[in-house]
Amino acid sequence: MGCQSAYAYQAMAQEVQYEPVAQIGGGAYGTVYKARDRESGQFVALKSVRVQTDQDGLPLSTVREVALLKRLEQFDHPNIVKLMDVCASPRTDQETKVTLVFEHVDQDLKTYLEKAPAPGLPAHTIRDLMKQLVNGLEFLHSHRVVHRDLKPENILVTSRGQVKLADFGLARMYSCHMALTPVVVTLWYRSPEVLLQSTYATPVDIWSTGCIFAEMFRRKPLFCGESEADQLGKIFEVIGLPSEEDWPADVTLKRHNFSPQKPLPFPDHVPEICSKGEDLLKKMLSFDPLRRISALNALHHDYMKEED
Amino acid sequence: MRPEEELTSAAATGNTERVKHLLQSGVNGNGVNGFQRTPLQVMMMGSTPVARLLLEHGAVPNVRDCSTGTTPLHDAARTGYLETVRLLVEFHADSQATDNNNCRPVDLAQLNGHQEVVDFLLSI
Numbered sequence: 001m002g003c004q005s006a007y008a009y010q011a012m013a014q015e016v017q018y019e020p021v022a023q024i025g026g027g028a029y030g031t032v033y034k035a036r037d038r039e040s041g042q043f044v045a046l047k048s049v050r051v052q053t054d055q056d057g058l059p060l061s062t063v064r065e066v067a068l069l070k071r072l073e074q075f076d077h078p079n080i081v082k083l084m085d086v087c088a089s090p091r092t093d094q095e096t097k098v099t100l101v102f103e104h105v106d107q108d109l110k111t112y113l114e115k116a117p118a119p120g121l122p123a124h125t126i127r128d129l130m131k132q133l134v135n136g137l138e139f140l141h142s143h144r145v146v147h148r149d150l151k152p153e154n155i156l157v158t159s160r161g162q163v164k165l166a167d168f169g170l171a172r173m174y175s176c177h178m179a180l181t182p183v184v185v186t187l188w189y190r191s192p193e194v195l196l197q198s199t200y201a202t203p204v205d206i207w208s209t210g211c212i213f214a215e216m217f218r219r220k221p222l223f224c225g226e227s228e229a230d231q232l233g234k235i236f237e238v239i240g241l242p243s244e245e246d247w248p249a250d251v252t253l254k255r256h257n258f259s260p261q262k263p264l265p266f267p268d269h270v271p272e273i274c275s276k277g278e279d280l281l282k283k284m285l286s287f288d289p290l291r292r293i294s295a296l297n298a299l300h301h302d303y304m305k306e307e308d
Numbered sequence: 309m310r311p312e313e314e315l316t317s318a319a320a321t322g323n324t325e326r327v328k329h330l331l332q333s334g335v336n337g338n339g340v341n342g343f344q345r346t347p348l349q350v351m352m353m354g355s356t357p358v359a360r361l362l363l364e365h366g367a368v369p370n371v372r373d374c375s376t377g378t379t380p381l382h383d384a385a386r387t388g389y390l391e392t393v394r395l396l397v398e399f400h401a402d403s404q405a406t407d408n409n410n411c412r413p414v415d416l417a418q419l420n421g422h423q424e425v426v427d428f429l430l431s432i
Contacts, residue, residue, distance in 0.1 A: 107354025
């Protein structure tokens with residue numbers, strides 16, 4: 001009970017300290033605001049989730065998830081957004097609002113790519129962004145955190161060119177609410193196993209990273225599907241239709257629903273990519289999640305070692 | 309959602325296409341959202357394309373935050389996005405404006421170690 005009132009006090013203090021200035025995300029599960037920290041004058045991102053409570057207080061899953069985020073924060077990783085504050089404020093007997101205060105970076109990779117003058121980003125810039133991105137991902141994966149929704153909008157880039165991953169670790173807290181809400185989510189960075197609703201783990205993030213790697217060269221997304229099946233069709237146009245033995249068992253979409261395709265050489269889709277880059281990209285865009293390269297191995301791939 | 313609300317949110321998320329569409333369909337570039345902030349005050353500071361669209365549609369750069377006295381130029385300078393700083397100045401943002409802590413944009417750039425921004429602001 002003491003804990004509950006301490007949280008309530010914090011909640012009040014928090015409402016004084018952080019002043020929202022605009023809504024930057026949200027749905028039925030909660031809202032994300034850009035806010036100003038009155039103490040430092042800096043912008044922060046306030047993410048709140050409404051969770052159901054009972055006589056024992058917050059659900060254990062929420063407590064665990066917040067504890068994990070706090071544990072990650074202690075590493076002060078350069079490629080992960082900072083978690084600055086966490087706060088729970090009871091709304092009713094059955095509902096509590098959990099607010100997480102994150103560092104706000106005023107540029108994402110989508111904007112960064114949009115701003116890149118023709119003919120696109122220099123090779124050394126792409127390599128530097130990739131090193132940082134994979135470094136952040138390797139950190140998350142080594143702590144058994146799967147991002148699950150990696151896309152240019154949640155890869156942040158500071159004015160000094162420092163990459164920071166955002167919006168990780170909340171997936172589970174959100175997912176139970178999201179299932180009830182018709183939120184439009186992009187399919188473009190989804191791995192085949194997610195699209196097929198098969199098993200999924202850390203390799204899903206490597207798939208997304210591969211799509212983003214290609215996008216850094218192309219300055220437009222690699223696979224722009226409009227439905228799950230359409231997204232898979234677009235993927236197979238590039239990587240070829242997987243063999244029957246690679247197709248996961250027990251999934252609704254069957255291999256025979258797709259037309260046979262031979263893999264195309266990557267440079268057709270990704271101009272200017274060097275041979276080592278192409279090798280890494282191929283290993284990231286492997287249909288079979290078990291054969292896909294890990295973040296740790298990607299970090300030590302020859303592409304990352306090349307000098308410009 | 310009110311159109312002003314939509315425009316500020318689109319600006320804050322750096323959604324250039326959406327900002328363009330809303331401005332072209334006549335949404336007021338100086339309208340405030342529920343938090344009494346204009347799109348330029350809350351925009352993604354690194355998004356020069358969004359800043360340009362807003363300014364070209366008549367968004368007023370010299371607007372102070374109602375609680376901190378900060379102008380968009382203060383925020384662009386503090387976060388170090390030089391292109392946005394240049395653009396705001398080009399559209400007559402006041403480089404000598406002071407916030408409630410009596411800081412000018414150049415002071416915030418200095419404090420945060422954005423030397424290129426400092427050099428630019430001192431050169432004008």
